[in-house]
Amino acid sequence: MTLGNSPSSGDDTETGDSHPGAPVEPLALEDRYTNRELSWLSFNRRVLAESENERYPLLERLRFLSISASNLDEFTTVRIAGLEGQVQRGIETPGIDGLSPRQQLDAIREQVLKLEDRQQDSLENLCKLLIEEGIEISPVGNLEKSDQAWLEEYFKTDILPLITPQAIDPSHPFPFVASGGMGLLFRLKRAKRKGELVEMVLIPSGAPRFVRLPGDKAIYVPIEQLITQFASTLFPGFKILGDGIFRVLRDSDIEVEDEAEDLVRYFRTAIQRRRRGRAVMLELDDECDASAEALLREQFDVDAAMIVKTGGMLGLHDLDAICEEPRPDLKFSPFSPRYPERILAHDGDCFSAIREKDIVIQHPYESFEVVVDFLHQAAIDPHVVSIKQTLYRAGDQSPVIAALVEAAQNGKAVTAVVELKARFDEERNIRWANELERAGVQVIYGFTEWKTHAKVSLVVRREEDGYRTYCHFGTGNYHPVNARIYTDLSYFTANAALGRDAAKMFNFITGYIEPGHLEKIAISPVGMRERLYDLIDAEIANAKAGEPSGIWVKMNSVTNRAMIDKLYEASQAGVEVRMVVRGICSLRPGVPGLSENISVKSVIGRFLEHGRMWAFANGKTLPSRQAKVFLTSADAMSRNLDRRVEVLVPVTNKTVHDQLLGQVMLANILDTEQSWRLGADGQYERMRKGEDGFNCHEYFMSNPSLSGRGSALETHDVPRLTLAGAKE
Template identity: 80%
Template sequence: MSTEFPSRVAANDAEALAQLAPEDRYTNRELSWLSFNRRVLAESENERYPLLERLRFLSISASNLDEFTMVRIAGLEGQVQRGIETLGIDGSSPRQQLAAIREQLLALEDRQQASLETLRDLLSQEGILLASIDDLSKDCKNWLARYFESDILPLITPQAIDPSHPFPFVANRGIGVIFRLKRGKRQADLIEMVLIPSGAPRFVRVPGDEAIYVGIEQLVTRFADQLFPGFKVLGDGIFRVLRDSDIEVEEEAEDLVRYFRTAIQRRRRGRTVLLELDDDCDEVSEALLRDQLDVEEAMIVKTNGMLGLADLATICGEPRPDLKFEPFSPRYPERILEHDGDCFAAIREKDIVIHHPFESFDVVVDFLHQAAVDPAVVSIKQTLYRAGDQSPVIAALIEAAQNGKAVTAVVELKARFDEERNIHWASELERAGVQVIYGFTDWKTHAKVSLVVRREEDGYRTYCHFGTGNYHPVNAKIYTDLSFFTADATLGRDAAKMFNFITGYIEPDQLERISLSPIGLQVHLYELIDAEIANAKAGKPAGIWVKLNSITNRAIIDKLYEASRAGVEIRMVVRGICSLRAGLPGISENISVKSVIGRFLEHSRVWAFANGKTLPSRQAKVYLTSADAMSRNLEHRVEVMVPITNKTVHDQVLGQVMLANILDTEQSWRLDPDGQYRRMRTDDGGFNCHQYFMSNPSLSGRGAALTDHEVPRLTLGGAET
């Protein structure tokens, strides 16, 4: 595919933009997200991937759809119920959005089931069976019957549903089996329900050389005679429930920890958003479920396949390396090893950027651990958005406090689905003597910053880490993110002002280098884009490269449209939601958008501005940021954007990370003017940026080991050695 972009600008472009209806100028964020999840699902259909990796992508697609339903669909339903008519960026009402979502959601669920059937057949040829009990041998059936009696029966509790036995509570993402039974000819039918406990295995593995997996819900229906001796089963059905899982923070909340503990309990009993049923569900039982769960007809999905496909992730743990990606071990930066593992000495020498997961997250942990045990370190300040279950970052902060350092941790309680874990970590940190701050009531603190103050011979020196991703060691093995380390004094002063803003509401009067949202980052982006517009109008080279997870902010989109009309060439790598329409004549014809979906989850956020030269060049202005171009990031979160000025780091971010993403063809989807994404290449001979990053060292981490011939140089014409 050509990497050239048209530079024509329509004479009446402003009028053309004004005359276009909103749905022709922008893409609805919810529908764009569904498009993203279709791209994830397409990886489960990618014949070039190992089978268990394809199954993993199917489970990821299903998990994504669950969260979308619990948060986004629930939010739109809530707007409809409360009579709120806030229009989407494309001008559609909540009710219109729900109708469009419903249509696409059903199609997506059907495609997920089709993918499962394909993978089921292929996996069976490799000795991994996602089996129906009816298809198993007599010996397997007998083993399952014994297993059900010994291991499952003690876990489950059948409950009758009648006037003296109220309808049981079904937990969010809960799976159950409902039965219609009869005992004797004269007695009335009886409805019984069995809820699958969250601690029970979703899939039971039958012993043997073949890996045979059977869904636990199959065992419950198959061996109902052990549950209900003396009863005749007239009908049954498997069902699954998703509930409203968003938490809205009330401005008058006096104690955020107490508020969130209560809100988490409320969320577990949130309003039912979706009821999934198997196609053969007993009609009488189905009617009872609909009535008791208070589900509108529009939010019922019936399937002839498996419910809860997200649980397939457990099967991906099967020890079959031949059916998985070739193992990859992250590199540890040689420049830090050259300083005998002394992170401070390496950073003091010059800035360094670590490219996860291709370079180890251990560097971040080691930086904090070294700060915790170094007698010269006086204080540590740290933001925490998501830290994971077993967090070495938390351990390092606790150790630092126990060693007498002044440690401040900004723990964000509003990190969705991590609220409970973050409350736990906050408690552990406070117990160790860490000063814990919860940030703002109405803004999330999403910036990823560490600040370490160290006493040295020439005075106090500040060391900073700015990240595009969370301090989460598990995610850092999957998400592609950038960790920027610096001892630059001006960046240290700015970072200190950021922490003072969060901990003491002291709004920075003047920041020297970094930009913060919601108090200036968006305006700075406008200024940078305006500078490119001015260069284009003056006949100078003008261009913008940007890598984001999502872009939905209308003001930023309109500013990029303005730049396109002025002749600025804009190349965008947007993994997920993209409300911008690319390639519209006279409006965005100088904008290209692609989405990279592959082995690793693209997560880093980078802006690059040509600054009067042709990209990529060393004169370009390059920034790392924690913020996507979404209103929530730019207007309702504390985010940070950091300029990159060190030559080697600048070359790495612009000439390696950004350029490789732009050049990628094997994992890329191009956004066409009709709003549809299409694979850029499916045959051999393309360029795979993840393979490039796994195979080649990054620049700033090489230190003295770096020579010109060791790192393939990338150009817009492709990779060259």
């Protein structure tokens, strides 16, 4: 799951001035806004709650625990590290709720420790339930003698060659431990010799975290316990006086210097610096030898408040390996994405289908292969003359990269905007950029100070009546793995005005040519915020005039103070605002006199909600055909509106419009089974299922989309949704 950028980079300190039109309220800041970091921790508690959800299969619950732990690791290495950096530099800029960096750290640390404890409680409960299903995570000492003998032999043949003990003394300084690295310290004494010796064993990244014993019963042993159990084999002739397991997390932020002359070279160096960043959290098992613990505290120099001792397991994100156990009875029922019938009706020709009518693909319910096929067909089509593509994250084995390489090799003019500043994908993106350049692709790295976060493909094709431009606008990355997990929207169109606007957007990125006039789309940071304000103002005017008004928003995060104040202004004017915000939300709904007309919910479930949309009533009651509907790559955050290249795309095609508003948006609003309601106090409460419970993920898995179903599926009776619920 993606968390956003660290405050240390100046990329996401949501303290912008209020919109000048917003009324001044007597409420204190902490009653008007929720702190960004505390709201994120609330989101991760909702993720963790899914590991406690008894309606889910056991291995899926374990997977949610792993995701929660992974999220918390990244939060620590980026957000906590960033705040600590501000404190060390004496920066006192308050958060949106008025808390100083030091006050935020104090509040965050308390919540992080509670989350750590709750994760361990969840693991303990899940382990008991898994044992009943024949899956066990066990210490070596609890196993049968025959199993112990097998593990000892495995240790000698498969683990011992991988590990290297290192003495800690004046001639052997304390070794470097990478972020996320786990190791063991042993306090030893050689027989008949005075003095003690401390040895460290780092667990290699290539070693399996869990060793599975052979047999039908799935018994897993954590590798750190295996090393501890058979340490005498590693240290013959020594008596083991004590030991301890530890794990360290480091500052993982990369700050981009405006004067960087060569971004590729800069990031190659910065990635190396990140691996050796300042330690921000030290995790210890609670039976850690006292001398070993003292040494670790001294060497890592971690603030005492961020030293976590636990009687459970360290590194819970590694539990995802156990989730791969072949037990379909303990997992969600398999789901295969549909390939849109309308494209199949055109014999799989994407261009023919798009030319006939716009289409929107909703991932993961509909296959990401459509995006890949669109680019692959462009690569081999002799009539295609040029392709332009933005790349933020593309994954390890990227068919999108392969298509661009093939297009360049086929003599087409191919331009790729590769974002080097995509956190934790910098190294991969450098590798892709090199491969693209070798194939003859013109690679652009965008702006030094802004990230290019817009997801756009532009294909120019020579046809009988002249050149035609085909566009893909997405809310998610061109990443085939994420597209099976994230709910995102892919909008394909041959609309000429949208094509002209997309071309201007690329010229802005590649040549710094700021678009003077855009016919349909809006882009940040040069006009999207103002466009949204104008749309909100129109709803305010309608409400004041007694006309129907309303705003529906689907976002991942809402933290920008000015945008929040604008929505507060709409609420005070009588505009009903319904918001589906998966993650961070600094807006407080339902506050009397401020936001009583705003409701906020968060949908957490099998798939990660990631699509972003705005809908405006436009003088009619939502949902209606007259509503103005927009897809966007941007969240309502300062970084997206002011420091990233993003795109806001209007949708006017009737079928696509109806699908986005009457299916996607409305289903999220109606969901009760996976939803949490945000209260005026900034706290979330799970919505009760009830007899008439509605699950939006199940709805989308069961029904074809309006724009993709084609004539072959016209007989499928898709339940029509209304604000009163689903109707057969």
